[in-house]
């Protein structure tokens with residue numbers, strides 16, 4: 001059971017500013033039903049003073065997501081949009097008397113929705129649409145990881161996962177997150193645990209990979225109208241060709257990540273899967 | 277929190293029956309001896325150990341010598357699989373399913389990392405085993421098949437009898453995790469073609485931290501916990517006597533109440549489920565309702581999130597559990613619901629309600645009274661669907 005503050009419980013049980021502003025001047029939507037949390041923020045803004053007259057939220061998510069959304073609307077009401085943009089996810093968490101660290105991503109979602117709503121008010125393109133998605137499982141951009149890591153002084157991948165969810169799904173992006181953190185804090189990349197000595201010979205490994213693909217992966221792809229062929233195994237590199245549905249599917253990256261997860265789980269943790 | 281607790285999370289753990297506690301107390305106080313001792317003070321306790329063994333055996337129609345006491349269901353599961361692997365060292369293939377309890381699932385993943393081949397069989401959208409995949413997975417290399425009797429999240433049964441018949445003809449060791457089934461439905465090992473069966477005390481009104489593994493006479497066995505000669509050298513460690521005595525009593529009581537579990541408890545569950553599905557917008561039962569435990573209901577509520585539902589229920593003292601990502605601590609929704617391909621819209625809003633013979637009509641009425649309001653309020657907060 002999560003350790004929520006009284007403030008979180010109060011705002012969850014009796015949320016303030018739930019709903020939608022009529023004819024909003026700015027709308028921000030973040031998250032998705034697949035990730036398990038989503039927030040739609042609507043703002044009424046005075047066009048002459050740029051002051052936020054009203055802010056309302058609709059949230060699909062857990063108690064802390066609902067409380068964070070409600071807190072956000074309370075904080076920004078009465079502020080100008082530029083003042084509101086100064087608000088960080090930490091301000092939201094502080095307003096709530098703190099959040100369990102696994103739930104910090106709820107406050108980040110609030111901050112993101114705010115940015116999106118204000119960009120929408122100003123008629124700017126969404127900053128999130130820069131398309132540098134690092135974590136495909138939870139659609140987290142590199143930009144967001146850098147920003148959240150800076151604001152919260154995050155130095156480990158684990159912390160980044162707690163704050164943004166990035167790296168918490170298949171784990172394929174963990175090396176990328178490490179790189180981002182290393183450049184950010186200008187230190188050498190975090191050392192990975194030394195690889196366990198592999199008991200498998202190369203031939204055994206290839207046979208095992210083939211087996212996993214045949215038994216575990218292909219049947220699932222075929223069920224979705226797709227297919228897959230093993231093209232090459234070169235050291236830790238596994239090259240596969242996605243066929244039919246999968247090749248054109250915009251989820252191709254996710255599929256490759258999923259295959260990699262499966263192979264890492266069942267064959268060897270150092271495998272990297274690439275699509276031919 | 278107001279008023280009394282309404283406990284609908286009996287698949288997680290159960291209340292210790294008062295008769296069980298009563299029976300245990302002397303062995304936590306004055307009768308603290310060690311059953312292995314030569315002196316009468318300890319040695320006489322061996323009789324109590326035997327009695328508990330007989331009671332546990334009776335519930336599943338086993339012989340007392342076929343029961344090995346363990347520390348929990350997890351230990352029983354690990355022991356069964358490891359024993360088969362040790363007994364058939366040339367075989368390197370383990371077959372199980374994607375929806376097992378972590379006690380089997382994560383043990384399987386661990387074995388895969390150790391170089392074993394592990395097949396995790398898929399299930400369909402109702403949680404039923406893919407029988408073609410089962411047959412296809414069987415090869416000469418299979419050391420053990422471990423498939424649960426009833427799923428802890430959905431209550432759905434696997435056709436253990438049928439699977440066992442196939443495995444018998446192929447001479448493959450078959451372990452089944454009956455942790456959720458024993459005490460709720462009749463389990464008769466004379467009829468079931470299985471070699472090993474896991475049971476856990478705290479799911480049937482005994483205390484936590486005691487379990488048993490049934491090992492059919494003639495099955496090759498290799499201990500997992502190696503130490504003294506306890507349990508006929510099948511499980512080292514001084515016996516958790518008081519809990520084992522309680523476990524024995526709980527099994528005896530469970531035997532008396534089996535009929536009630538399948539009639540009264542099932543009727544309460546059915547009413548709770550059908551009224552919630554009728555009164556809550558966007559609600560649907562998850563899993564095969566025609567073949568499942570009598571006490572379990574798993575309902576998916578569209579466009580609302582499970583943790584939020586649980587915390588609202590908590591305000592009324594109602595205890596349940598959820599397969600949503602936010603309740604797992606791992607950011608991932610339940611592996612069982614994912615394996616079933618439950619749509620995201622429903623998976624995050626899944627709630628498991630699990631009853632027991634202590635659940636009352638009045639409690640069910642209260643839950644039916646407050647639940648739809650909670651779902652409506654949370655849906656009103658949600659940006660999706662109305």
Ligand SMILES: Cc1ncc(COP(=O)(O)O)c(C=O)c1O
Pocket residue numbers: 287288347348349350351353377379424426427428453455456476477478485486487
């Ligand atoms: C199906 C199943 N197997 C095994 C276990 C583990 O039992 P224990 O908690 O006694 O280790 C559980 C309990 O959660 C279970 O539901």
